[in-house]
Amino acid sequence: MRLKPGFYYQLLQKYLDGVDEAKILQDWRPSSYEDVIREYWIFRPLVKTVITFNRESGERTYHVVEPFLTEEEVSLLDEIFKDLEDVLILKDLSLNYEVKGAILAKSYMEILDEYGVVVSKELNAKYLYYVFRDFLGFGVIDPIMNDPYIEDIHCDGYGIPIYVYHKEFGNIRSYLAFTAEELDRYVQTLVQMCDKHISHGNPIIDATLPDGSRLQATYGVDVTPRGSSFTIRKFTEDPFTPIDLLSLGTYTAEQLAYFWMAVENKLNVMIIGETASGKTTTLNALLMFIPPEAKIVSIEDTREIALMHENWVAGVTRQAIGEEEKEIDMYDLLKTSLRQRPDYIVVGEVRGREAQTLFQAMSTGHAAYATLHAGDVQQAIYRLESKPLEVPRSLIQFLDIVAVQIQWTKEGVKKRRAKGVYEILGIDPADKNLLINEVYAWDPYVDGYRLVGSMKKLEKIAMAMGEEVEVTMEEMHRRAEYLKRLHELGIRDYKEVTRMIHAYYRNPDEDFGFIIDEGRKYGGYYEALAKNLAKERS
Structure with missing residues (x-):
C-alpha cells in the first residue's frame, strides 16, 4: 500500500476545531544575524518550514517549527508514549493506516482518562500530532518528508546535521542531528518500514518506503566510519509534466x-x-x-x-x-x-x-x-x-x-x-x-x-509517414502551440495533462478549444468509471 504524504493530517483535522492557532507553535524567531527568506505551512497550524540566511556565514538553514511543549507537557507525553508502546504492533503494513490512526487516537484518549488528566483543545492537538508523527509517520523527519519543496534528505552520520535538497535553494543544512544510538535505532526503524532487515552482518540496504520514496541506508561504522547513514529520494505523488x-x-x-x-x-x-x-x-x-x-x-x-x-x-x-x-x-x-x-x-x-x-x-x-x-x-x-x-x-x-x-x-x-x-x-x-x-x-x-x-x-519521421518534411514541421509547430495553450490555461496536473495529450491524439485536426473540452470529458468519464468499479469491488 502506497501512503500519500501527510496522510494522517486528515485524521488530525477533526481535533483542530475551535483551536487557538496562536497557542500551538512556539514563538520561533531567527537569531539576530539571520534573515527569514522563506516561510510556509506544511500543515496549518501544527507545523511549518522556515528557511533563514546567515549574514555572517552566507549559509542558508532549514528549520522545522513544530508545536511547543513545556517541560511538564513533555514529561506527560513521554509517559503517554510508554503506554502506547503496546500499540507499536500497528506498524504492521498489512493493516489499514486509517484504522491504525483511529486505534491510536482511542488508546491515547483512554490513557488520559486513566491518568485523570484533562487537557485543553490546543494541548490535545499537540499531543495527537506527536503521537501520529512518531507512530504512523517518519518521526523527527516527518515534516521534511511532507514538505513538497524537498526532493532528497541526507543524513551522513551521527552528530552531523541532516541536509535537504530544496527545489528552490538546492542543498541546505538543517538543525536536526542524531546521536550515534538514536541514528542506529532510527535507521533500523526506517528499514523495518520497508519490510527489510539491516544489521552489522547486512549493513547496506536499498529499499522502498511505504510512501514510495527511495531509501539507501547503512548501519554501524564498518562501512561508513562516521556512523549509520541514510539518504531518501522522495517519491512525488504529483510528477512534473x-x-x-x-x-x-x-x-x-x-x-x-x-x-x-x-x-x-x-x-x-x-x-x-x-x-x-x-x-x-x-x-x-x-x-x-x-x-x-x-x-x-x-x-x-x-x-x-x-x-x-x-x-x-x-x-x-x-x-x-x-x-x-x-x-x-x-x-x-x-x-x-x-x-x-x-x-x-x-x-x-x-x-x-x-x-x-x-x-x-x-x-x-x-x-x-x-x-x-x-x-x-x-x-x-x-x-x-x-x-x-x-x-x-x-x-x-x-x-x-x-x-x-x-x-x-x-x-x-x-x-x-x-x-x-x-x-x-x-x-x-x-x-x-x-x-x-x-x-x-x-x-x-x-x-x-x-x-x-x-x-x-x-x-526520418516525414519519410516514414510518406509526407513532405514541411508538413511534419508544421505539425510539430502546431503541437508547440497546443502546449503553450495548456500552459496559459494553467493545466499542469499530470493526470489532466495526459488526458489533454490523449485527446489531441483522438482529435488531431480539431481546434484547440474542442480538443481541450474533449480532454475534460474524457477525464470525467474515466474518473466516474473508476468510482463505479471501486463501489462494485466493495
Missing part, C-alpha cells in the same frame, strides 16, 4: 513538441546528466507523450516513474533476502519484458549488463527510453562502450536522440536546463565514429535556447 518543464524553462514548447513527435513515432531517447540534473523527472514527463493504447514496460531499481496509461507494466528489482529468495535485477526484468511485446521499454537508469539487451531491443524496433549518468554526449558514449555496460558502437547508433541536462545556479537559485539536444545519425564509414547532429543548444548568457542544426530525425 511537459507543462512544468515549459514553466520552469527547462525546455521550450518547440523542443517539447519535437520530443512529442519523436515519442509518437517510436524514436529512441536517452536523457543524460550529472546527479540532481533532473534526468528521471524529464524522462517521466516525456513519457506522457506516449499514445494512449501503447503497451509500456518500465524497469527500475525503485519505483519513480508515474504514468496514467492503462496498458503499462511497472517492474521493480528485488534484492535477495535469505537463501531461498532469488535476486531479480534489471537484466532479468528486461529479458522478461521483451516477451510481453512492448511498444515502449523504459529503463529508469542504465548502469549494468541490461544495457546490451536494451540496445539490442532498439535495433529490433522497440522504442526505448532511459537515463544515464554522464556529463555530455562523448562521456555517454564512452560509458556505454566501457565496462560494465560494453555496448558495441554498432548498437549505439540505434539511439536516436540524446538530451543533456545540467543543474544551473542563478542568483542563488538552482535551476535545471537542457544544455543540448543531439541526434545520432549512424556511423561514419570513414573513421567509424558516431555521427552526431546538435539540434538545440542552451545559451547561459541569455538563459535561452537556439536552433543549431537541422532536425534530421523529423526528416
Whole structure:
C-alpha cells in the first residue's frame, strides 16, 4: 500500500476545531544575524518550514517549527508514549493506516482518562500530532518528508546535521542531528518500514518506503566510519509534466513538441546528466507523450516513474533476502519484458549488463527510453562502450536522440536546463565514429535556447509517414502551440495533462478549444468509471 504524504493530517483535522492557532507553535524567531527568506505551512497550524540566511556565514538553514511543549507537557507525553508502546504492533503494513490512526487516537484518549488528566483543545492537538508523527509517520523527519519543496534528505552520520535538497535553494543544512544510538535505532526503524532487515552482518540496504520514496541506508561504522547513514529520494505523488518543464524553462514548447513527435513515432531517447540534473523527472514527463493504447514496460531499481496509461507494466528489482529468495535485477526484468511485446521499454537508469539487451531491443524496433549518468554526449558514449555496460558502437547508433541536462545556479537559485539536444545519425564509414547532429543548444548568457542544426530525425519521421518534411514541421509547430495553450490555461496536473495529450491524439485536426473540452470529458468519464468499479469491488 502506497501512503500519500501527510496522510494522517486528515485524521488530525477533526481535533483542530475551535483551536487557538496562536497557542500551538512556539514563538520561533531567527537569531539576530539571520534573515527569514522563506516561510510556509506544511500543515496549518501544527507545523511549518522556515528557511533563514546567515549574514555572517552566507549559509542558508532549514528549520522545522513544530508545536511547543513545556517541560511538564513533555514529561506527560513521554509517559503517554510508554503506554502506547503496546500499540507499536500497528506498524504492521498489512493493516489499514486509517484504522491504525483511529486505534491510536482511542488508546491515547483512554490513557488520559486513566491518568485523570484533562487537557485543553490546543494541548490535545499537540499531543495527537506527536503521537501520529512518531507512530504512523517518519518521526523527527516527518515534516521534511511532507514538505513538497524537498526532493532528497541526507543524513551522513551521527552528530552531523541532516541536509535537504530544496527545489528552490538546492542543498541546505538543517538543525536536526542524531546521536550515534538514536541514528542506529532510527535507521533500523526506517528499514523495518520497508519490510527489510539491516544489521552489522547486512549493513547496506536499498529499499522502498511505504510512501514510495527511495531509501539507501547503512548501519554501524564498518562501512561508513562516521556512523549509520541514510539518504531518501522522495517519491512525488504529483510528477512534473511537459507543462512544468515549459514553466520552469527547462525546455521550450518547440523542443517539447519535437520530443512529442519523436515519442509518437517510436524514436529512441536517452536523457543524460550529472546527479540532481533532473534526468528521471524529464524522462517521466516525456513519457506522457506516449499514445494512449501503447503497451509500456518500465524497469527500475525503485519505483519513480508515474504514468496514467492503462496498458503499462511497472517492474521493480528485488534484492535477495535469505537463501531461498532469488535476486531479480534489471537484466532479468528486461529479458522478461521483451516477451510481453512492448511498444515502449523504459529503463529508469542504465548502469549494468541490461544495457546490451536494451540496445539490442532498439535495433529490433522497440522504442526505448532511459537515463544515464554522464556529463555530455562523448562521456555517454564512452560509458556505454566501457565496462560494465560494453555496448558495441554498432548498437549505439540505434539511439536516436540524446538530451543533456545540467543543474544551473542563478542568483542563488538552482535551476535545471537542457544544455543540448543531439541526434545520432549512424556511423561514419570513414573513421567509424558516431555521427552526431546538435539540434538545440542552451545559451547561459541569455538563459535561452537556439536552433543549431537541422532536425534530421523529423526528416526520418516525414519519410516514414510518406509526407513532405514541411508538413511534419508544421505539425510539430502546431503541437508547440497546443502546449503553450495548456500552459496559459494553467493545466499542469499530470493526470489532466495526459488526458489533454490523449485527446489531441483522438482529435488531431480539431481546434484547440474542442480538443481541450474533449480532454475534460474524457477525464470525467474515466474518473466516474473508476468510482463505479471501486463501489462494485466493495
